Amino acid sequence: MYSARLQENIGKILHGRYTLVAAIGQGASGDVYLAQDLSLGRKVAIKLLHSSLAGDAFFLKRFQSEAKSAASLNHPNIMRVFDWGESGSTPYLVLEYLAGGSLREYLNTGELLSESQAASLMLQVAQGLSYAHGRGYVHRDIKPANLLFDDEARIRIADFGLARALSEAAWTEPVGTLMGTARYAAPEQALAKDSDRSSDVYSLGLVIYEALLGYLPFTGDTTVSLLMARIHRDVSVPEGSGTLKPILESCLRLSSEERISSTDLVFQLEKLVRVLEPPTSLKVSGPSPMITDENGDLTEVGGISSFANGTTLASSQGSADDRGHQSPIKPILPDLLDAGSNSATLIAPKLKVSRRHGAPLALWHKRRSLWFAIVAFVLIVLIAALSLFGLGSKLYSAVFSTKVPPVVGDTLAAAESAISASHLKVGGITYTYSPSVKSGQVSGEAPKSGTLLSRGKPVSLVVSKGPAPVAIPPVVGLSATAAENMVKSLGLIPVIEQSYSETAPLDQVISVTPAAGVMEQVQSKVTLTVSKGPAPRQVPNLVGQTEQNAVSQLQALALVPSESQGYSTTVPKGTVISQAQSPGSMVQRGSTVSFIVSKGPQIIKVPNVVGDTLQQAEAVLNQSGLTVGSVYSYFGSNTVVATSPRAGTNVQAGSSVALITG
Structure with a gap:
């Protein structure tokens, strides 16, 4: 039985633009309707939040802010928010x-994802999260019910911004909603701490864990036991997860600081998807019943089936067809139901809606049918007449065909708008790397632009992911110039740093960061550490040290000792008297350091000068390194008759010798 409130809303026009065509369901935070955008002629979904939220001024302010923020997100894996407003006070x-249903509904059928399907789906969600996280947004409520499929099984993240606004509203969520959210909450959320980007990564890890294995870790009988079970340790991922095991483990760390970022998660999944077998197509719910007839006017919407259990709900007038059984009609937007409710109520009244709001419906249909018959008859006659002149096919093309617009180089959103404006629809979207087209721009379309197609036909798009990641080249051991050129040739940016090395010659690369073989995006910086040769040596103070110690110190510094000897009356024998290079000065490795080692004092024998004159004796003594001391003269003679010390006595150089004449 349908809620009177839901039936009352059907047929209303919000803001003079959105006609509510059919009620899709009721959930924890509001009601969802299938609607027609009268301005753009397209189907949209309208989510009317509960009236209990309308009186919460803080929520309304937060809701407006979050709606504007969510509308700014433009990514193929994020559900788009087109508009927001208030109907009365709602x-x-x-x-x-x-129209493809949610991942929750898919899993409820008992189907699980294969390894390649799980990796592909996880990559799509991670790409959406990475895009949002890079712009400062956190979802806070990633779960299967918020991951929706379009009719070609592409995944979208729903409810960006709404989770935060509802969490801060002064209202009480139903128990089922809380339980549904808690099943995928990160440990910090269980402890009522602030959510951050890593919380979304943890929740995504739990979603893929369940989609791959069929169950969740840390199950509990109550919400509290479920939450408490996951705040003590990391999630242990079983071997059945295959090659996704290390990726899931990196998502499901207890510490948020140890979890992989959404950006790095995209990078790791892209590498994995390239080596896995291509995934088979998911059998998601197909497109919903048409809500426009051939004239573009709103028409009857029939029953809506439940994806989860395959049951078709009857309209208020019954749903049996002419053969006495129910017609299997696919669901209209089941993915927008609040996933917190374990059993959403689907509403599918039979309804005829007129753009001429308030006009008698039967009369308007009668007039429209008459005019349509007249126009159709005239058109048939005209085509038949023109075919006689070979113009029939041209007229048909002019009326029912359109040209594929040129969208290469446009963003995906702009391309979709251009194709829709040309009365065509977007078919498959393929994402590939391109060395010349920026990420997010269309790099190809099929059929090519200018091709004449029947209206409503699909146009496939190829969207660029930017240049493909490249591996860091092995450049250690190359010269700095050769390494720099090699890095530049791959589209990477070399950054040169210099460091002393005892083993690598001058200007040789001694390390590279990131390491060789690591995959990096084009235009990433690569640090090349280049050798400056060996570090300079500081000359030690050798004076006063023994010869052996001086030699050992210099050799330990890879310096070359050069020693010589000299007499000294003040420095003991075997001790360094002086050095050529000043202590503390800097020299290159292998430099020669010269120093003089003492031989002790010089010993000289007193020469025999007896018989020499005083002048001759003085000259001989001076030549021998001695000096003349006292002179004792007897009888006025100038001839040396004796010396003191006597001739042949050993004395130190510089000693004085007394002379005696007579």
């Missing part, structure tokens, strides 16, 4: 229409 969101 806030509402205008959302992208998706």
Whole structure:
């Protein structure tokens, strides 16, 4: 039985633009309707939040702020928010229409994801999170019910911003909603701490864990036991997760600081997807029933089936077809139901809606049918007449065909708008690396632009992921110039740092960061550490040291000792008297350091000068390194008759010798 409130809203026009066509369901935070955008002629989803939230001034302010923020997110893996507003006092969101159901509904059928399907799906969600995280947004409520499929099984993240606004509202969420959210909450969320980007990564890890294995870790009988079970240790990922095991482990760390970032997660998953077998297509819910007829007017919407259990809900007038059984009609936007409710109520009344709001419906249909019959008859006659002149096919093309617009170089959003404006639809979207097209721009379309197609036909797009990641080259041992050129040739940016090395010659690369073989995006910086040769040596103070110690010190510093000897009356024999290089001065490795070692004092024998004159004796003594001391003269003679010390006596150089004449 349908809520009277839901039935009352059907047919209303919000803000003069959005006609509520059919109620899709009721959830924890509001009601969801299928609607027609009268301005752009497209199907949208309208989420009318509960009236209990309308009186919360703080929530309304936060809701407006979060809605504006969510609308600024433009990524192929994030559900788009087109508009927001208030109907009377009830806030509402205008959302992208998706018809493929949610991951929660897919898992409820008992199906699990294969390894390649899980990796591909996880990559899509991680790309959406990385995009949002890079712009400062955190989701806070990643769970299977918030991961929605379009009719080609591409995944979207829903409810960006709404989770935060609802968490700060002064209202009480139903128990089922809390339990559904808690199943995928990060440890810090369980402890009522602030959520951050790593909380989204943890929740995504739990989602893929369940989608791959069919169950969640840390299950509990109550919400409290479930939350408390995961705040003490990391999640142990079983071997059944295959090659996703290390990636899931990096997502499911207890400490948020140890978890992989969403950006690094994208990088790791891209590498994994390239080596796995291509995933088979997911059998998601197909597109919803058409809500426009051939004239573009709103028409009857039939029953809506439940994806989860395959049951078709009857309209208020019954849903049996002419053969006496129920018609299996696919769900209209089941993914927008609040996932917190374990059993959402689907509403599918039969309804005819007119753009001429308030006009008698039967009369308007009658007039429209008459005019349509007249126009169709005239058109058939005209085509038949023109075919006689070979113009029939041209007229058909002019009326029912359109040209594929040129969208190469446009963003995906701009391309989708251009294709839609040309009365065509976007078919498959493939993401590939391109060395010349920026990331996020369309690099190809099929059929090519200018091709004539029937209206409503699909146009496939190829979207660039930017240049492909490249491996850091092995450059250690190369010269700085050769290494720099090699790094530049790969589109990377070399950064030169210099460091002393005892083993690498001058200007040789001794290390590279990141290490060789690591995959990096083009235009990433690569640090090359280049050798400056051996470090300079400080000359030690050798004076006063023994010869052996002086030699050992210099050899330990890889310096070359050069010693010589000299007499000294003050420095003991074997001790360094002086050195050529000043102590503390800097020299290159292998430099020669000269020093003089003492031989002790010089010993000289007193020469025999007896018989020499005083002048001759003085000259001989001076020549021998001695000096003339006292002179004792007897009888006025000038001839030396004796010396003191006597001739042949050993004395130190510089000693004085007394002369005696007579």
